Amino acid sequence: MVPHLVPRWPVCLFQWRAACTLGACVPQSAWAGASRTPGPGSPRGAVGTSPLVRRGGSSSSSRAPEVMLTRERYPVQRLPFSVVSEEDLAAFERITPGRVVTDPEELEASNVDWLRTVRGCSKVLLKPRTTEEVSHILRYCHERNLAVNPQGGNTGMVGGSVPVFDEIILSTALMNQVISFHGILVCQAGCILEELSRYVEERDFIMPLDLGAKGSCHIGGNVATNAGGLRFLRYGSLHGTVLGLEVVLADGTVLNCLTSLRKDNTGYDLKQLFIGSEGTLGVITAVSILCPPKPRAVNVAFLGCPGFAEVLQTFSTCKGMLGEILSAFEFMDAECMQLVGHHLGLISPVQESPFYVLIETSGSRAGHDAEKLSSFLEHVLDFGLVTDGTLATDQRRVKMLWALRERITEALSRDGCVYKYDISLPVERLYDLVSDLRARLGPKAKHVVGYGHLGDGNLHLNVTAEAFSASLLGALEPYVYEWTAGQRGSVSAEHGLGFKKKDVLSYSKPPAALQLMQQLKALLDPKGILNPYKTLPARA
């Protein structure tokens, strides 16, 4: 027998600022509320204001300010779809008995996006339970030329999940059954990501994706928007981890590609068409997805870096020394930390620094992981790449450290009017855009912050101001998009285009690509009834 060398964890490698104080320093309520937004019960009024919100009251008002109707705010014309009639409602009642919602108050939550930036005026929401019901609904709508807005958890950032006009809302909320699980999860599209995570974790697996909206978002919506999130660095894109899909096409045809095979090269891989198509090519009704084994050990290090050059060097050192156990590399700048402190009462667990990084490892052997992490931390401290840091291994503290990164969105939304950009850039240029903008905007902006999934080259760039200002918007756009295009970046890394960003597609894709996208849309949805006004710019 060979002795197993399990190294002991160096309990105090460097300043362990947070270990004893983190729970105490931060108001318990703030930490307890660190469920990733938007949670099912999150008070919509408290989360988010934006240029498109009529800010009728203060953000602390108990009553949410009314959101302006999209059709009033934006120069968008209703397309000549039919209008839902009494006969249509009766037909829907036959397809989904007792699950046809027409009550305006109940509809309100599904007409407005969670950021409270866009608002439709749909008069009916349908809650099918089965693929057959979805098929009947779409067949009916196709024949009647009725527009349909597929909706999952309504947690999108670009106005893709709510109607623009009076589209029928097709909710997957009741399609929430797990179909099978054997390392590969097969489930209906309306399963909530967090519930799926719990389900597979009880069976010693994890979901290959995780994101702030996990408490509300539906797996079908995740796939439809090709959600990225926090585990992308390790487990990659949904284009790789989704093994099969069941999709209902615009005319009601059920396309069953719900295989659970890791390899299948029989013909074109049709499911790929629907991943990231934002409900404009078909309605995803079920998903088959590969789940990685649950890691036995998870460590999170939260570190302060003296500059962005050191953030980059920390990242490259980290890839080399942590190798296969690295599961996240996130960064945030000093202004982000100020905002989560000011608006949410979260206190930095490390000394004030220009930049912070959050590094997560997930591995199969705690001792080995700790040893790798310890060597890495020693190295980055020795070389001055990191000036201070804290580590967490138990679940509660891991969550606390993650909250500092994950709740930035929430803190921003409390800071006033937010201009949000989600950009992919070559990693070495990632922060230049933030610095450039800060200089360009000067006192016009309240805050210009940069944070995001550095490991994936994904910057979340946010600018806040006291109130909406056309001149600020003019200083931001198209500057941000042109800057990004100049670096051959993507103007939407993971949020998609939805309604709000559809017109900037051409900054990242050439005309030939746009033309083919339009052709695919016309092929799969010739009447254009599926999630109209989204993803693709209107044809000239």
Next chain:
Amino acid sequence: MVPHLVPRWPVCLFQWRAACTLGACVPQSAWAGASRTPGPGSPRGAVGTSPLVRRGGSSSSSRAPEVMLTRERYPVQRLPFSVVSEEDLAAFERITPGRVVTDPEELEASNVDWLRTVRGCSKVLLKPRTTEEVSHILRYCHERNLAVNPQGGNTGMVGGSVPVFDEIILSTALMNQVISFHGILVCQAGCILEELSRYVEERDFIMPLDLGAKGSCHIGGNVATNAGGLRFLRYGSLHGTVLGLEVVLADGTVLNCLTSLRKDNTGYDLKQLFIGSEGTLGVITAVSILCPPKPRAVNVAFLGCPGFAEVLQTFSTCKGMLGEILSAFEFMDAECMQLVGHHLGLISPVQESPFYVLIETSGSRAGHDAEKLSSFLEHVLDFGLVTDGTLATDQRRVKMLWALRERITEALSRDGCVYKYDISLPVERLYDLVSDLRARLGPKAKHVVGYGHLGDGNLHLNVTAEAFSASLLGALEPYVYEWTAGQRGSVSAEHGLGFKKKDVLSYSKPPAALQLMQQLKALLDPKGILNPYKTLPARA
């Protein structure tokens, strides 16, 4: 400073049969020849006989037996494409001066597939160097209604890479330039996989795919056929690792989606359409692909298992105990070992066993990996899942062990007439098909063998006989396909459909899927000039 606990490797955990003897037992020439077939210089005549080969001489004949023309062997009708004229040749000469091949001897190698099972009669092969040249060629062919057969390394298994009739062969052989590399490789489609591997390894990265044909296959062909191979278990599908593509469409339009971004959600992910479409939707001219860091330590264990149940238990133990460092889990049965012994002179490094598994680990810290592997091996030995085994860490012995698995195809091709199937199945049923067939075929077959990428649920099922027999074929088909369909498996896991398997598509895909594939083909290639007679069954 924390002491680094680097465990010492247990040099003799169990019988180290091969460590000293492997190089000596096996004729050096055999091992030296263990380049993964087909290599650029592999004698085609010695590799492969099949039901479709006119076996004019013995397989040991120095002159390759002539392969029957596909149009004579199969009931396939030429479609009404134009015939290449002298004017066409002159036009091609203007587009690719000095790179228009019409010499029959030179054309022969590109008209016949490497398995020597299908043979076209193309009269012209073009060797463009640039995307613009490919675009000009396709624009011309589209206007003239000339059919085109895109060809990479011509290493496909299903007759997808050679003409069926007189299609113009469009070779990517001269499109072999690396465009850029910064962890993400951007290169032309005609780069040979092994050369790219060498290129990125010199820079401390590896290619995310590896396969037997690496010495000849082109990266463009790999992507066009969605190649799986030996690293799939660890790095996943090309749908996840390919970040961008440049494709020339049937009418010559250049679709430039050659981004190097890990995340890009601007519109539909068009590149996915072309991954695995076998050159029938467009010609891939350049590829952007994510390269993982080169592992610092690679270990290979070659183990003998007493039964298939133990193979499965070894796999599940392995996933748990090796976790993130597991990079391959391959299996082969006893008959495979007999064949590589008999035909190639390779000698088993472990005691005779009903099954063998090859496990590879790739990690960032040799000591940790060795410790994990040692615990795992101890466990599987203690529990009787494995009865004998050998380990290799140095590159030479690692290659030797891999050769046992990788050269099975070559050994089979020397065994007579080979019937090949490449099947995805739920892993627990993987070997049942082999046992069933062995019982069903009885003495009709010479050998019925099963091997493959167990970790991916991918079985390579091969049956050999002295000569082609219609009754043996009748006993195999559609039985194998029906059996697979009964398990909801895939009748082509990684080889694709090409010409030879296109008619079995419907065993793994429903009619609605087939219809959408036909529509996509019609949209992207309305004249059907790109790789005709392949991938999709002929329309009724």
